[in-house]
Amino acid sequence: MVERYWEALKGVMDPEIPVLSVVEMGMVRGLEVLPLEGGKGPGERVRVRFRPTFSGCPALRVIQEEIRKALEAAGAKEVEIATEFAPWSTEELSPAARAKLEAYGIAPPLPLEALPLAEPRCPRCGSGQVVLKNPFGPTLCKSLYQCEACKEVFEAMKTV
16 A cells, blocks of 8 residues: 555656656655545545755745645545655765766765765766866756866766
């Protein structure tokens, strides 16, 4: 029963990083299937514990609505999204998620212990000869770099 809702959430992609689902990003902290309250008939109520990557994420409402739609499509009659504003860390990204980022052209976040001295590798050519062009990328979670080897500008996911 719970598995079908987890599978549905694996199809909810982060709108700012569309190669990763909210599950792969570590945004879904838990999921409970509960009976409907107050005798509202047959069906299930699904409660999701959700944590955004950044509290000021501009895609927050879009992600919550996509979670709701996915769970309803999987059979939930009611959906409750409990948003938690506890710190999120890039350390929660699996090696598979990091590989997806790199294949998409976004340098994956560095391990926390590598900071502050390390720089990301170019996701296009693999060179470590990169220059930070702007710490503020197109979204809150990314910075812009330029590779000195292949001259490409690329996004790098910030380590938090």
